[in-house]
Amino acid sequence: VESACLGLKQILLSSGLLAEPYTSDEFTHAAAAYVSQHGSLKAFSEYQPPPGIFWNDETYQGDAYGAFAWAVYVVVVTVDPATCEVQLDDFVALQEAGKIIHPVLAAGQIEGGVAQAIGYTLYENVAWRNGRMANAQMTNYIMPTSVDLPPIRVFFEENPYAYGPSGAKGIGELPMDGVAPAILNAIEHATGVAFNRIPLLPETIAEMLEQTACA
Amino acid sequence: VRLRVNGVEHNIDVPPMSRLLDVLREELGLTGTKEGCGEGECGACSVLIDGELVNACLVPVLQADGASITTIEGISHPVQQAFLEHGGAQCGICTPGMILAAVTLLKQHPKPTLEQVREGLAGNLCRCTGYMRIFESVLEA
Numbered sequence: 001v002e003s004a005c006l007g008l009k010q011i012l013l014s015s016g017l018l019a020e021p022y023t024s025d026e027f028t029h030a031a032a033a034y035v036s037q038h039g040s041l042k043a044f045s046e047y048q049p050p051p052g053i054f055w056n057d058e059t060y061q062g063d064a065y066g067a068f069a070w071a072v073y074v075v076v077v078t079v080d081p082a083t084c085e086v087q088l089d090d091f092v093a094l095q096e097a098g099k100i101i102h103p104v105l106a107a108g109q110i111e112g113g114v115a116q117a118i119g120y121t122l123y124e125n126v127a128w129r130n131g132r133m134a135n136a137q138m139t140n141y142i143m144p145t146s147v148d149l150p151p152i153r154v155f156f157e158e159n160p161y162a163y164g165p166s167g168a169k170g171i172g173e174l175p176m177d178g179v180a181p182a183i184l185n186a187i188e189h190a191t192g193v194a195f196n197r198i199p200l201l202p203e204t205i206a207e208m209l210e211q212t213a214c215a
Numbered sequence: 216v217r218l219r220v221n222g223v224e225h226n227i228d229v230p231p232m233s234r235l236l237d238v239l240r241e242e243l244g245l246t247g248t249k250e251g252c253g254e255g256e257c258g259a260c261s262v263l264i265d266g267e268l269v270n271a272c273l274v275p276v277l278q279a280d281g282a283s284i285t286t287i288e289g290i291s292h293p294v295q296q297a298f299l300e301h302g303g304a305q306c307g308i309c310t311p312g313m314i315l316a317a318v319t320l321l322k323q324h325p326k327p328t329l330e331q332v333r334e335g336l337a338g339n340l341c342r343c344t345g346y347m348r349i350f351e352s353v354l355e356a
Contacts, residue, residue, distance in 0.1 A: 104302040104348075111345030112305060138256035138340065146336040146346045 002165045007043025050163035067161050070096040071174050073114070073182040075150075079190045084202040084209065086122055086187060088150035093175065099160040099167030106171055107154040113175025114152050119143045121180040125199045216280040220245065221289030231277035236260045238276045239286055247287035247311050251340070258339030261312035262286050268319045268338075287311035292318050294356035302344070303352030309341040317353045329354065 009027075011034070012018040018030035034041045049055060055062040076089040093110050100106045123142040127134040135141045160167030180198050188194045193208050218225045220243060227242050239245045239262070251259030253272050260271040263285040294317045297303065304310040313336065320327060320335030327335065332353045333346075341349060 105305075108302040108305055108344055108348050111347045112343040113345070115345030116342065137254060138252045139254065143340060143342070145340060146333045146350070149346055152345050152347050 001045075004043045004045040007045060008041060011041060011043060065170075066163050067098070067169050069098070069169050069171060069174050071178055073175075073178045075179075075182045075186050077183065077186040077190055079187060079205070084205040086183075086200070086202070086205070088118065088122075088183070091118075091150045091152045093152065093154045094157060095154060095171075095174070096157045096159050097171040097174075098158070098164045098169035100156045100158055101166055101168050103156070106156065109171055110154045110175050111152045113172065114179055115144055115149055117176050117179030118149060118183070120176070121183045121198050121200060123148075123199060123201075125201060216276050218276075218279060218281075219283040221285060227276075229276060232275045234272055235262070235264075235274040235276050235279050235284075236271035239271060239284075245286050245288050249308050249311055251308065251312075256340070257309070258312045258316060259309055261315040261339065263315060263319070268316060285315075287314060290314060290318060292321075292356070294318060294321060294353060297352040297356040298349070301352040301355060302348040305343045309339055312339050313341065313349055317349075317356070320353065321356060327353065 008031075009018075012027070012030045013020065015030075015034060017033050018027065022030070031041055049063075050066040053063045053066045055064055072094040074092045074094075076091075078087045078089055079085070080087070091114060093114055095110050097106065119142075123144065125135070126141070133141075161169045184195050184198070184200065187200065187205070191205070191209060193205075193212050195205070195208065197204070216227055216229065216231070216238075218227060218238075220239070225243060227238060229238055229242060236248060236250055239248050240250075248262055248271055249259040250272060251257035255270045255273040258270060261268055262271045263269070264274070264279055264282050266283075266285075292314070295314060298310065298314065303313070316336050316339045320332065324331050324335070329350060332350050336346070336349065336353070
């Protein structure tokens with residue numbers, strides 16, 4: 001995108017309609033003038049992988065990505081021994097995603113991902129019946145509301161990626177991956193029982209705790 | 216039915232059991248009010264009827280006959296600017312309903328605690344922000 005935008009700028013500069021330095025209004029007017037003269041203003045750019053990264057589109061083999069984001073997720077839980085309800089008391093995400101371009105939106109993406117992953121771990125049970133979802137309603141497919149979530153505190157460790165736009169890396173997917181293991185580990189720490197499936201509903205915890213107690 | 220919507224009188228000829236939500240969106244073109252679940256669980260279609268926060272998907276329009284209705288198009292409140300600055304809106308589907316719930320909450324509690332904000336917005340589901348920025352927006356409004 002960055003390279004295509006630079007291409008647009010280059011076209012306007014070499015057409016003589018725009019000269020540096022320019023304001024955003026001047027850019028808009030030059031673009032409008034170019035479109036009225038030529039019908040359209042277009043620049044094409046194709047993704048160029050960083051050096052040493054090879055991907056074969058025919059065989060679908062190689063390195064699809066030049067870099068990955070990294071994160072640490074820490075959660076504090078309370079497990080009610082009577083009801084086996086899990087309450088999350090605090091959640092901290094330490095996130096590395098290259099250079100953070102817009103800290104407010106970036107933190108919002110992480111918080112949203114964490115919230116969704118908390119639902120995925122503790123509440124969101126898809127009940128299948130004859131190949132159809134039997135609980136496809138918000139009344140019985142339970143997702144977190146504003147009162148269910150712990151504080152979600154996001155911290156960034158910035159480590160600019162040389163081949164990303166302005167040093168950025170992708171940010172969206174990771175909070176969906178690391179949260180469930182963190183919560184299950186915390187529940188294991190609290191109860192002494194290891195759980196390995198999600199959503200981990202109170203009834204499953206109760207069953208497992210009973211079995212362990214009897215054994 | 217006769218509706219006063221955002222201060223403007225309308226006489227609308229619609230089947231009496233039409234959902235208020237559909238009348239607002241389709242008859243009056245006020246598409247700021249969103250349909251989420253359509254069953255009163257998510258709060259995306261929140262509007263004010265005579266100042267009360269309700270889910271427009273659950274209201275047959277005849278029940279609103281003669282009432283004064285406020286939709287997101289009729290709201291001008293500092294909390295909207297706070298949503299912009301603090302990242303309270305992401306994908307935007309819950310935002311109109313969240314704003315109406317926030318305005319109602321701030322009317323009841325002009326300086327709400329975090330607990331009051333959590334409680335006051337509990338009828339409005341958000342799938343993509345994780346709520347934290349919405350809380351911040353309402354607290355800072």
